[in-house]
Every structure is written in structure tokens, then in C-alpha cells.
Amino acid sequence: MGCKYCGRALGYHDTRCPLYEEPNAKYKCQACDEGIFPGDEYVEFNGKYIHYDCADIYELLDLFEAEIMTMEDD
Numbered sequence: 471m472g473c474k475y476c477g478r479a480l481g482y483h484d485t486r487c488p489l490y491e492e493p494n495a496k497y498k499c500q501a502c503d504e505g506i507f508p509g510d511e512y513v514e515f516n517g518k519y520i521h522y523d524c525a526d527i528y529e530l531l532d533l534f535e536a537e538i539m540t541m542e543d544d
């Protein structure tokens with residue numbers, strides 16, 4: 471008999487099954503807090519890792535503590 475949630479053989483849960491466990495990710499995405507798995511595209515900067523898809527420019531600026539300034543008119 472398979473899993474009562476996803477119907478698959480035990481140990482091979484569907485990724486949406488509540489019993490599914492993510493494989494150990496080497497790195498964690500700093501933006502969405504999920505693992506970065508083999509085959510995922512990601513960006514790396516100063517030892518921080520972010521999925522390419524999560525790499526929003528504003529998030530990156532925040533993450534890398536870039537200062538956002540407004541040019542003064544003088």
C-alpha cells in the first residue's frame with residue numbers, strides 16, 4: 471500500500487505530499503528561504519545565495535546593503 475496522502479510508494483512522496491521531505495539543499499536561498507537544489511539557477515554574492523528567479527533587484531540591493539540615494543539638485 472502506498473502513502474495515504476499522495477498514493478505513492480512510501481519513501482517516494484509527491485513533492486506536494488505533506489510527508490514529502492526535501493532533499494538536503496547545499497545552500498538556502500536568502501530571498502525565499504527555500505533550498506537551492508541541483509539544476510536550479512542561482513546567483514552568488516559575498517557568500518549569499520539566491521535563486522535566479524528570486525533575484526529581484528530591490529531584494530538584492532537590500533540584501534547587499536546597498537544605499538539608495540536621491541541625487542540632490544544643487
Ligand SMILES: [Zn+2]
Binds near residue numbers: 490
Ligand atoms: Zn506521500
Ligand SMILES: [Zn+2]
Binds near residue numbers: 499501502504520521
Ligand atoms: Zn528563492
